[in-house]
Amino acid sequence: MPTVDTLFCSGGICTLDSGATINTAEARVVEAHLAQGNVIVKTSDSDVLTLLSPVRWSSNRSLTLQTDNDIQLFGGISASQGKLIIDNPGHDYQLRKPVNLSAGQNFRVNGEDFTVITSLGQPGSTTGADLQGISGNMSGNYALGSDIDASATSNWNSDAGFYPISTFGDVDPFTGKLDGLGHVIRSIRINRPTFSYIGLFAVLEDASIKHLALEDFQVTGKSDVGSFAGVAEGTTRIAQSCVVGGSVTAKDQSAGAYFGERLQDTEVTDSCILGTSIIANEMIGGMVGLESDGTLTVVKSYAFRLKLLDNDGDPNFIGFLAGGSNAEPPVVSHSLVNYQNASLVPSDVTGATTLRLIALGDLSNYQDASWDISTDPDSNSLWYLDQSYDHPAPAMLRMFDLDLTDFLYDS
CATH class of the missing domain: 2.60.120 (Jelly Rolls)
Incomplete structure (x- = not known):
């Protein structure tokens, strides 16, 4: 040999x-x-x-x-x-490129087995072997072995789309782990305007999501609507994960790019929200619609090019991180947000650096926030600032295969 x-x-x-x-x-x-x-x-x-x-x-x-x-x-x-x-x-593992694995019990981390998922599944699936089928085991550990195209969900369930991952007919929380392994879930459609707790997951409780990007999610519900989950409970952790494009709409209240509502403590590290539209009557937040309890901790993350809108022209409780809060103020460090003009400087991001759109492609802004970032396509930095576009582009986690053309700065 x-x-x-x-x-x-x-x-x-x-x-x-x-x-x-x-x-x-x-x-x-x-x-x-x-x-x-x-x-x-x-x-x-x-x-x-x-x-x-x-x-x-x-x-x-x-x-x-x-x-x-x-x-x-x-x-x-x-x-x-x-x-x-x-x-x-007792130690960690870091990604810079995707890990591609076949479906099945093909990933183990320090004695914990993960079911590898490579397919969307079918409406009503409870197999525990595909994305929709996670509903069949809400305490399991899962990993994505490939990107998943979920555009077919637009025609599911009489056009109601993907069913938020939960026990069908109930709102049991997901308590396991989801490791995207550097992959992207694209184009999920959820159209359930009379139901609450709407997102990829209905409810997360003491769950963790990492190494995952959600691109072009179109998610509509009544209240508590987010891309990752309608509600986050317990100590939920999001790490090295992004929501890119798409829209989150609550016909009533509490909409956020990550979660519609947050209960207890939530940690977000090395993550991003880019170009997402968030719409509700009130409690409209870039990351979380309504903070009900605990502390939101945000480290080395960004929220760029958000569109925070209301349903009826009379916005109430709008914020770049949280739309409304009965909880402790967010703890934010080494993070970045952007605003369109001087009258739209966010007021709820103490601890973050505010940037104009033109500055999103400036490497020094990320370096000043102590990010692991490079403009070199062959570097092993966590973040990549791609300067090959015709106009300045924001940084993105290097592990994701994402086209940022729609998010360039063009004066």
Whole structure:
């Protein structure tokens, strides 16, 4: 079997030299061993394990990445049949490119199994094996193995669209984890103007969502309407996730790009909202419509080019983060918002830097907020400021395949 100086393989265990990374040569060695059997790649000490080159395999073998430190999946993973196992208890894993996996029990993180989803499913699905089917197991852990085109939902359920993930006929909360693995769910349609608790999920409770982008969601409900969820309860965490474009409409009240209403504590880190229209009679918020309790903590995130509108021409309780609040003031740090002109400077974002539209493509604004960002397409920074467009574009998480043409600044 092949080997290289920095990676010694024996009996399915490949040990990476101290300070070494998985570059092209090491990746080809790992792929060759995966063709024959399961492979464990581990560091010789407690180094960060960094994968800079993509690793691809088509066998049904498992790849385990093992270290007593963080794991950096910067090169991407693509396994048409195999399984990816992350083994670094007490530490994190970071993405810069998507992880592509086949559907099934093909992702494990520190002993927790995730069901990998690659399809939208059908109306009424409770399989626990597709996006709509998450309704069949509301406490499970899920990961996306590919992008999902949900445009077919516009014709579902007599044009009512996608059914917010919950126990059908009830509003049980989702209490599990959803890891998008750098993927995008596109074009979900939900048109339920007489029902509340409307979003991808009806209710999140002590749940976590990360590495996920929602693009062009068109979501309409009565009250408590958001892209991620109608309501967030318990300690809900959103990390490295974005809502891009689309609209959120509450025919009554409480609409936000992330959540219609938030109860108890919610944490948002390294995330974004870009170009979303948010519409309601009152309680219209960029991130949350109504904060009822607890604290909203926002770190290194942005809300750009939002359209905050009302249904009847008499807006009440509008804010860039929250439309209305009975809770503690948001705790915001190293974050950015933008406004159209001097009369529209948001009043509820103490701790964030306010920018004009023309400044969204200025690298220095992100650097001043201590973001991990670069204009280099080959960098391994978390955020990428793409300067190849004809006009200035805002930053985006590098892991997502998103076209920002509709969100450029053009004077």
